[in-house]
Amino acid sequence: xxxxxxxxxxxxxxxxxxxxxxxxxxxxRFFAGYPITPASEIAERMxxxxxxxxxxxxxxxxxxxSLAAVLGASWGGVKAMTATSGPGFSLMMExxxxxxxxxxxCVIVDVQRGSPSTGLPTLTxxxxxxxxxxxxxxxxxxIALSPDSPQELYDLTIRAFNLxxxxxxxxxxxxxAATGHMYEKVVIPPMNEIEVVHRRKPAVSAGExxxxxxxxxxxxxxxxxxxxxxxxxxxxxxxxxxYPAMTxxxxxxxxxxxxxxxxxxxxxxxxxxxxRIDGAEVVVCxxxxxxxxxxxxxxxxxxxxxxxxxxxxxxxxxFPEDRIRDISEQVRAxxxxxxxxxxxxxxxxxxACGRTxxxxxxxxxxxxHSPGTILEAIKQVAR
Amino acid sequence: xxxATTNGAGHPLDPYLRAERMPHIWCSGxxxxxxxxxxxxxxxxxxxxxxxxxxxxxxxxxxxxxxYINLDSFHTTHGRAIPFATGLKLSNPELKVVVIxxxxxxxxxxxxHLIHAARRNVDITVLCINNFIYGMTGxxxxxxxxxxARTTTSVGGNIDQPFNIPYLAAASGAAYxxxxxxxxxIRLQKSITEALLKNGFSLIEIxxxxxxxxxxxxxxxxxxxxxxxxxxNSIVKSGIDPKHAGIEFNGPIIVGRFVD
Ligand SMILES: Cc1ncc(C[n+]2csc(CCOP(=O)(O)OP(=O)(O)O)c2C)c(N)n1
Ligand code: SF4
Numbered sequence: 001x002x003x004x005x006x007x008x009x010x011x012x013x014x015x016x017x018x019x020x021x022x023x024x025x026x027x028x029r030f031f032a033g034y035p036i037t038p039a040s041e042i043a044e045r046m047x048x049x050x051x052x053x054x055x056x057x058x059x060x061x062x063x064x065x066s067l068a069a070v071l072g073a074s075w076g077g078v079k080a081m082t083a084t085s086g087p088g089f090s091l092m093m094e095x096x097x098x099x100x101x102x103x104x105x106c107v108i109v110d111v112q113r114g115s116p117s118t119g120l121p122t123l124t125x126x127x128x129x130x131x132x133x134x135x136x137x138x139x140x141x142x143i144a145l146s147p148d149s150p151q152e153l154y155d156l157t158i159r160a161f162n163l164x165x166x167x168x169x170x171x172x173x174x175x176x177a178a179t180g181h182m183y184e185k186v187v188i189p190p191m192n193e194i195e196v197v198h199r200r201k202p203a204v205s206a207g208e209x210x211x212x213x214x215x216x217x218x219x220x221x222x223x224x225x226x227x228x229x230x231x232x233x234x235x236x237x238x239x240x241x242x243y244p245a246m247t248x249x250x251x252x253x254x255x256x257x258x259x260x261x262x263x264x265x266x267x268x269x270x271x272x273x274x275x276r277i278d279g280a281e282v283v284v285c286x287x288x289x290x291x292x293x294x295x296x297x298x299x300x301x302x303x304x305x306x307x308x309x310x311x312x313x314x315x316x317x318x319f320p321e322d323r324i325r326d327i328s329e330q331v332r333a334x335x336x337x338x339x340x341x342x343x344x345x346x347x348x349x350x351x352a353c354g355r356t357x358x359x360x361x362x363x364x365x366x367x368x369h370s371p372g373t374i375l376e377a378i379k380q381v382a383r
Numbered sequence: 384x385x386x387a388t389t390n391g392a393g394h395p396l397d398p399y400l401r402a403e404r405m406p407h408i409w410c411s412g413x414x415x416x417x418x419x420x421x422x423x424x425x426x427x428x429x430x431x432x433x434x435x436x437x438x439x440x441x442x443x444x445x446x447x448x449x450x451y452i453n454l455d456s457f458h459t460t461h462g463r464a465i466p467f468a469t470g471l472k473l474s475n476p477e478l479k480v481v482v483i484x485x486x487x488x489x490x491x492x493x494x495x496h497l498i499h500a501a502r503r504n505v506d507i508t509v510l511c512i513n514n515f516i517y518g519m520t521g522x523x524x525x526x527x528x529x530x531x532a533r534t535t536t537s538v539g540g541n542i543d544q545p546f547n548i549p550y551l552a553a554a555s556g557a558a559y560x561x562x563x564x565x566x567x568x569i570r571l572q573k574s575i576t577e578a579l580l581k582n583g584f585s586l587i588e589i590x591x592x593x594x595x596x597x598x599x600x601x602x603x604x605x606x607x608x609x610x611x612x613x614x615x616n617s618i619v620k621s622g623i624d625p626k627h628a629g630i631e632f633n634g635p636i637i638v639g640r641f642v643d
Contacts, residue, residue, distance in 0.1 A: 064466070
């Protein structure tokens with residue numbers, strides 16, 4: 001495929017636009033979506049950019065259709081994504097389950113806004129973090145990334161595609177209105193400097209191929225539709241041939257592997273940013289736009305002599321349990337600012353497991369924390 | 384089962400089926416086997432390259448068709464077969480994408496997708512299998528249940544006006560629209576071939592026996608009785624405005640090719 005209009009260089013760009021460019025860089029050639037603030041700009045840019053790189057944009061009738069089309073496109077052999085916000089994310093939940101069960105690579109971007117329900121369409125929130133983890137029915141593991149800037153929206157969208165192709169599942173990019181609508185410098189590297197991962201293809205003939213027989217990394221190679229492998233793909237519990245298998249044994253085997261293929265590869269998936277955690281008595285644990293504000297509070301606390309470290313979750317799911325557990329043995333408290341009434345803080349608390357205190361600094365949405373609120377929380381626990 | 388199977392010679396359609404998945408889950412007397420048979424014969428007639436033909440189903444008894452056909456096949460979520468098929472087709476235009484699913488799947492939960500796919504005239508073929516009821520979940524009333532027909536959730540008789548599916552598809556912009564019952568196998572096969580070769584959105588409604596629920600609740604206890612009813616009451620009226628092809632309880636069934 002000839003790449004026309006691939007852009008590289010330094011740009012002053014919004015997070016949403018950077019996300020769309022990240023997708024193009026990663027090789028995304030299909031976008032299906034339904035307009036919703038504050039994610040619409042991603043669709044708008046994709047509608048313009050995809051035809052330039054011989055890709056396809058389609059505006060579907062709703063988010064159920066959008067994710068269904070994305071899954072279909074992925075099986076058609078094309079990297080595909082959709083972008084939405086809270087209400088649309090809710091509508092996608094059933095097909096996220098289908099994507100997990102059928103091991104379909106794709107990327108879903110959730111530009112979070114004030115919630116529940118229609119909430120605050122134009123204003124920021126982080127209320128979908130638990131929905132990202134558990135929103136679809138059943139037991140599964142998911143990968144969700146949380147960028148803190150337009151640049152990272154670019155970078156992590158590429159990473160999301162790479163992880164989705166490598167581990168064969170829908171990967172979530174959980175950003176917020178504040179980051180999506182923020183304009184900043186974004187550097188897009190030349191195409192040949194970008195690492196792009198493609199799904200592993202079967203090494204055996206059609207007759208021998210078992211679509212759900214995993215390799216050693218627990219991920220099965222993937223034959224696309226139309227390649228002559230005659231695959232059968234179902235959301236029902238299935239065996240290695242892809243045929244429905246309605247037994248507890250088949251369920252155990254399949255669901256365990258779907259979870260394990262993520263959990264056993266945590267070291268490859270989890271990405272954290274750490275700052276002066278050694279020797280800290282308090283650690284602020286945050287993600288996305290809240291992490292940006294937290295950094296200001298951490299600097300202020302340090303200038304007042306408080307030993308405070310910072311842990312930024314770049315990968316939110318799978319949750320960095322081991323690292324949180326280790327830190328919990330050394331600090332007096334975790335401070336967790338997030339734009340909701342406590343979601344990731346519950347995970348921190350679970351991993352700290354009573355060894356140390358976890359203090360939620362909630363913001364109900366519509367804006368970001370003032371650094372002072374976070375500073376106050378740090379001071380309270382440092383005392 | 385016909386003789387060819389029992390004498391060990393195999394059925395002529397065996398290579399097109401996932402024989403290792405037999406027996407299928409459908410009840411005896413169910414019309415879904417006939418539909419698969421007609422689809423495969425219509426497909427063979429079309430001479431399409433089979434490696435490029437993909438079947439997509441939603442959820443329901445009809446939705447299980449995908450699993451028995453030896454082509455690339457996808458059994459998706461309830462109601463979402465059409466948008467899944469849309470993505471598949473658009474991502475790889477070389478593919479011939481066929482949706483085989485139930486009337487509940489396609490016109491109730493998936494109704495919105497049906498009209499929009501027809502409006503966009505996406506190049507896919509939809510076989511909408513209408514047994515007037517939700518089969519898989521136990522025979523509840525659905526959007527095609529005729530007025531006054533009994534179901535497990537309308538024991539006193541359905542009070543809601545049913546959809547006229549060809550009219551709905553035609554009004555939404557479909558390029559090819561037909562309706563047949565499982566009693567017109569030759570016409571149905573031919574129609575399937577036509578639909579597969581048609582560019583744009585094609586839809587065939589296939590009226591199919593469900594003795595287990597619809598038949599039992601409405602005095603047509605066996606598949607055979609239902610088939611006889613179709614044979615005796617179908618009226619071929621190709622070319623008419625599908626507006627005039629509504630279905631009434633125990634009334635005549637207008638069949639034919641309405642839009643081409
Ligand atoms: C979201 C969702 N809602 C409900 C169901 C339960 N369900 C399974 S099949 C079905 C109805 C299928 O009816 P139809 O499409 O007419 O097919 P049939 O079984 O009659 O062939 C329903 C409601 C489901 N699987 N998913
Ligand atoms: S319930 Fe009805 S539609 Fe389903 S398999 Fe039985 S007869 Fe067929």
